Amino acid sequence: MKAETSITPSVPAMARRALLGMAAVALLAGTSLPAHAQDAAANYPNKMIRIIVPNPPGGTSDVLGRLLGKELGDAFKQTVIVENKAGGNGHIGAAFVAKSAPDGYTLLLLDMSVLTIGPSVVTQLTYNPEKDLAPIAIPAYSPHLLVVRKDLPVKNIDELAAYARKSGKPVSFGTPLASISQLAGILLAQNRGFEFNVIGYKGGSQALADLSGGQIDSAMASVVATNQLVQGGKVKAIAVTSAKPFAATPGVPTVASQIPDFVTGSWQGLLAPANTPPAVLDKLQAAVQRIVTQPEFAKHLQDLGSEPSPMNRQQIAEWMRAESQRWGKVVKDNNIKAE
Known part of the structure; x- marks a missing residue:
């Protein structure tokens, strides 16, 4: 759906x-x-x-x-x-x-x-x-950054969707349950025709720690929470959910460029x-x-x-x-x- x-x-x-x-x-x-x-x-x-x-x-x-x-x-x-x-x-x-x-x-x-x-x-x-x-x-x-483990062979959301379909199993997605990041992740995956395997956490920092350690495939959290990990090479950013390219994340494509009006954060x-x-x-x-x-x-x-x-x-x-x-x-x- x-x-x-x-x-x-x-x-x-x-x-x-x-x-x-x-x-x-x-x-x-x-x-x-x-x-x-x-x-x-x-x-x-x-x-x-x-x-x-x-x-x-x-x-x-x-x-x-x-x-x-x-x-x-x-x-x-x-x-x-x-x-x-x-x-x-x-x-x-x-x-x-x-x-x-x-x-x-x-x-x-x-x-x-x-x-x-x-x-x-x-x-x-x-x-x-x-x-x-x-x-x-x-x-x-x-805005949110969609981040993946550093060795996941994808660079954008289309490649993530293709990877999920080709692998035959859902991509794991760490998030606090019933949170804006979970809902945004669900919305994005449904729009691109793939499925996330949602892994619930008590807080976003715990999900990002497991992502940095390679225990899960992906997560979505604010630039405030994620950008230091991206800059340190611990995770890889593949999309940002601002309406236009975001100054703090140069070179990261917006989700809105592929899904009109997809703005979260x-x-x-x-x-x-x-x-x-x-x-x-x-x-x-x-x-x-x-x-x-x-x-x-x-x-x-x-x-x-x-x-x-x-x-x-x-x-x-x-x-x-x-x-x-x-x-x-x-x-x-x-x-x-x-x-």
């Missing part, structure tokens, strides 16, 4: 609309907002801000949160702390923020796949990602509780956009293997709905369940 891959709008199209939207916000700021909204933005922030990261320290969200928190603290002249609330595959921390006071002082930073896949694979979420959280910005996007999003005043959300969005375009911060992102997304708040909300529908179909068609 072939799953559809064209539900989500292309990143370039979204980017163009985002830039227009941001320009409109800039023109209107301070002239057409109600007085109470202007007051909310003018007085914000006047106390400490917490950024909740629903993962253990040291991961991509944690590293980004601390970089972003420092810059926000400098911009707002307020203390910004990062607090790790791990557990429940990210949902414990996300639910905590969803139920926090909607005042802009408790924010959430996480891989957005927690929110776009969660409703499809977790039967009893205690919050609704679309209704209970308000997107602010996506300060970092890192780790979208690190900053969100607030729903009903946070729009003027406060706008102020946060503008601050993040200024930070991620600063040359030093942009270099930090590039060194990590990521880049900022120009989507504005409304576009992120639309993207979340589209992604939820896209992955919900893959989950249903393939009977994927969380452990």
Whole structure:
């Protein structure tokens, strides 16, 4: 069965609309907002801000949160702390923020796949990602890299598909179960007419360690997680899932060049509780956009293997709905369940 891959709008199209939207916000700021909204933005922030990261320290969200928190603290002249609330595959921390006071002082930073896949694979979420959280910005996007063991005789996804068909046995694919990487791998394999033998892991780092050691054939994870292994010659990159060639992975072909609109990856999003005043959300969005375009911060992102997304708040909300529908179909068609 072939799953559809064209539900989500292309990143370039979204980017163009985002830039227009941001320009409109800039023109209107301070002239057409109600007085109470202007007051909310003018007085914000006047106390400490917490950024909740629903993962253990040291991961991509944690590293980004601390970089972003420092810059926000400098911009707002307020203390910004990062607090790790791990557990429940990210949902414990996300639910905590969803139920926090909607005042802009408790924010959430996480891989957005927690929110776009969660409703499809977790039967009893205690919050609704679309209704209970308000997107602010996506300060970092890192596409997936499809990587294979270094001695696998393939250089691209067509050769991988041909190898899988010729060998007569499925290519092993290591991934955390019910994750964005598993769903992306399934979608890619179905489109190219071959099958992955999915090997479940508790974390992506464990799958990559086994791939480096030659115990499995392939894996898919963010450029942030994989690029150092590629550069060190421990694994081989054969495709990247960005809409266009990605700066951190020169020479690696995009999946989208063969499967139109196949764009996946780790979208690190900053969100607030729903009903946070729009003027406060706008102020946060503008601050993040200024930070991620600063040359030093942009270099930090590039060194990590990521880049900022120009989507504005409304576009992120639309993207979340589209992604939820896209992955919900893959989950249903393939009977994927969380452990």
